[in-house]
Amino acid sequence: MLNERIELQECLELDARDPLQDFRSKFALAETGAIHFDANSMGAMPKEVPQRVAWMLNEGWRNLGRQGWAKLDWLDKPKMLGAGIAHLVGSEPEDLIVCDNTSINLYKLLSYAWGIRQSGHVLLTESKHFPTDIYIAEGWIKTLKEYGVDAEIKFADSHQQLLDSLNKDVAVVNVSYVDYRTSLRWDMANLMNKAKEVGALVVWDISHAAGAVKVDLMGNEADFAVGCGYKYLCGGPGAPAYLFIHPKHQNKKWPSIAGWMGHFDVFAFADRYQPNPRIISQTTGSPVIISNEIFAAAVDVWKKVSVEEMDSKHESLTSLFHHLILQECGSLGADMTSPATHTNAGGHVSIRHQGAGPVSEALLEHGVVSSFRKPDSIRFGISPLYHSHQDILNGVQRLRKVLSDEIWKEERFQKVSV
Ligand SMILES: Cc1ncc(COP(=O)(O)O)c(C=O)c1O
Structure with a gap:
């Protein structure tokens, strides 16, 4: 895979073959449409949450009160x-x-x-x-x-x-x-x-x-x-x-x-x-x-997720990320720092860039949520349940834009949040 160029079509095909593709619809993803590569920090909200919490507050607390201990x-x-x-x-x-x-x-x-x-x-x-x-x-x-x-x-x-x-x-x-x-x-x-x-x-x-x-x-x-x-x-x-x-x-x-x-x-x-x-x-x-x-x-x-499918989807997403960073950003000063071999790596991938803090800030404005760690690292937490191969491509292409157009050097991105 490392020798060939990967385009949108291939990502769409990988998504079409993804046995976990239906799980994305179980989550309420950000209304802004941003890609939250933030699962290493805070995972996405399951769609059922507001309704379940409302039920718990009304039926559990308001109506049952103390009896909730016995009845629920x-x-x-x-x-x-x-x-x-x-x-x-x-x-x-x-x-x-x-x-x-x-x-x-x-x-x-x-x-x-x-x-x-x-x-x-x-x-x-x-x-x-x-x-x-x-x-x-x-x-x-x-x-x-x-x-x-x-x-x-x-x-x-x-x-x-x-x-x-x-x-x-x-x-x-x-x-x-x-x-x-x-x-x-x-x-x-x-x-x-x-x-x-x-x-x-x-x-x-x-x-x-x-x-x-x-x-x-x-x-x-x-x-x-x-x-x-x-x-x-x-x-x-x-x-x-x-x-x-x-x-x-x-x-x-x-x-x-x-x-x-x-x-x-x-x-x-x-x-x-x-x-x-x-x-x-x-x-x-x-x-x-x-x-x-x-x-x-x-x-x-x-409960409905097979651990084997979860693991192999994660491997597929993260190896695509590695490949695309090399393909899209290799000449732009971004290097992968997380291990390339799946069994040696965990949930997130990370890159090193001299302007990591401002790059991470600029990415926010381009609809990609990542996390900056001092001095020069950006982490992307990848979820096998709600991220797709297309998300990975979109995310890396937005990173390429931020780097190649030197958007990250703009004054407003120099104040960095952690
Ligand atoms: C590896 C690891 N352990 C522990 C924690 C903190 O856990 P808690 O806030 O639940 O005590 C974190 C928080 O990010 C973490 O990354």
């Missing part, structure tokens, strides 16, 4: 939502729940993993990990030290350096399956095997993969995973996050936050805590009813 499925939603997206990440339905946010879930799982580890005093993580992952890990180690526990955090600058740092001192490893800047994807099987050899447990942040590319948590015997609901999964602004615990690690100790929703018998209002024996013990307080209803609209879509 509010309490079961964390389990139901988890079960509905489990196939996307290679989990059994009962081993994944939707609750809280990714930062809180990270805290819960890092501390839980620490409690059930076999040995070691080091928390090994990546120096370029997403900030909240680093902060939560730092905070956990600081707390342990303040309590007099021998604990240390260590950072690796690359996948290889992290693998080389694995030894018996390592208790817990915390990594992003896909890097939020470069889109570089870990070889999950390799890291899991190496971690097992030294008895370390791994907590994966799969935010930039779930709902875009195939993740196989059980197939790779992953220990723990967390991720955001609002990105590729389209759970809505501020959507709750998800967490996965391999069944062999469940019910090994109390959750770090022993909230009432994780109690064995929530409405017994028992005087003492008794954890639910399953992953539901990791829920904390009241579920976010309205947000869960929004997420449920997306989950109803995801």
Whole structure:
């Protein structure tokens, strides 16, 4: 494919053969007609959302009020939502729940993993990990030290350096399956095997993969995973996050936050805590009813999506993007920085350009939403559900115009939003 020129006709043919083409109609895309290559930040809104939220507010809140707890499925939603997206990440339905946010879930799982580890005093993580992952890990180690526990955090600058740092001192490893800047994807099987050899447990942040590319948590015997609901999964602004615990690690100790929703018998209002024996013990307080209803609209879509088709559509869209950047923008100072091989990359593609910030601003005015990351990177989050091959062509051609006509150099694009 790299040797030949790709035109609109070929993109239309690819779209006509796309087994997921009907899913685009399940989403309310931006009224401006802009192409939102922003799925790595906030996925699109499922069409059913306004109607479902209106129903929840009127029937659930206004009419049923407190009875909603008993008459509607509010309490079961964390389990139901988890079960509905489990196939996307290679989990059994009962081993994944939707609750809280990714930062809180990270805290819960890092501390839980620490409690059930076999040995070691080091928390090994990546120096370029997403900030909240680093902060939560730092905070956990600081707390342990303040309590007099021998604990240390260590950072690796690359996948290889992290693998080389694995030894018996390592208790817990915390990594992003896909890097939020470069889109570089870990070889999950390799890291899991190496971690097992030294008895370390791994907590994966799969935010930039779930709902875009195939993740196989059980197939790779992953220990723990967390991720955001609002990105590729389209759970809505501020959507709750998800967490996965391999069944062999469940019910090994109390959750770090022993909230009432994780109690064995929530409405017994028992005087003492008794954890639910399953992953539901990791829920904390009241579920976010309205947000869960929004997420449920997306989950109803995801339930009908084959993970294999999702993965191969994503591969097709992103390899087209790579090809077109070379074809349309190769001589204009834009280079691909995300990995070209599908199995090495996650949900977004990224390019490098010296004027990345102003280019991203100018793209907005040309109907393309992307995200700028300092110093010189632009990310395009690609959704296999609502993006088409034609979108990719249109997006890259608009980028070419912004670059070739030097539109990005205009004064009004120099003030850059992040
Ligand atoms: C990899 C990754 N982890 C965690 C987060 C933040 O998650 P939350 O705001 O749900 O705590 C983000 C946000 O973009 C992210 O990209």
